[in-house]
Structure formats: C-alpha cells, structure tokens
Amino acid sequence: MKKYLEFEINHLLFNHLRCKVIVTKVIESYEKHILNCFRLKNEVTYSVKTKMNLQKxxxxKLKS
Structure with missing residues (x-):
C-alpha cells in the first residue's frame, strides 16, 4: 500500500493542486485507523512538502 501511495504522490507532484487533493484523500481514507493515519499523514505530508520545496x-534556480 505504501508503495502505491508514494507512486500516486510522486506522479501528482507535477501539479500542486492535484498533489494536495491526493494527500487529503489519503488522510481521509485512513481516518478509521487513527494510529496508522497519524503516521501515514506525517510521512505523506513531510514527503510532499520536501519534494515541493525542492521543486520550488x-x-x-532556473529563474535566476
């Protein structure tokens, strides 16, 4: 499952809005499993923020 989620996130990182949407969906779908959700939410949010920061x-760099 984790590999699938990472693939989805990596795939959608090219579009910031869609990226935010997929993260929200991932978090919502794990609400019933609170501990897993919390861990997953942190990992997903962190990886997305890190990659988005790198992208920015x-x-x-290209602009300057």
Whole structure:
C-alpha cells in the first residue's frame, strides 16, 4: 500500500493542486485507523512538502 501511495504522490507532484487533493484523500481514507493515519499523514505530508520545496528551489534556480 505504501508503495502505491508514494507512486500516486510522486506522479501528482507535477501539479500542486492535484498533489494536495491526493494527500487529503489519503488522510481521509485512513481516518478509521487513527494510529496508522497519524503516521501515514506525517510521512505523506513531510514527503510532499520536501519534494515541493525542492521543486520550488529548482524553479527559483532556473529563474535566476
């Protein structure tokens, strides 16, 4: 399951809005499993933020 989620997130990272949507869906679908959800939410949010920050950093490099 984790590999599938990572693939979805990586695939949708090119589009920031869709990226946010998939993360929200992942978190919602795990609400019933609170501990798993909390762990997953942190991992997913962290990986998305990190990759988005890297992407922005690279974009800024290209502009300058």
């Amino acid at each position: 950093h690279n974009e800024n």
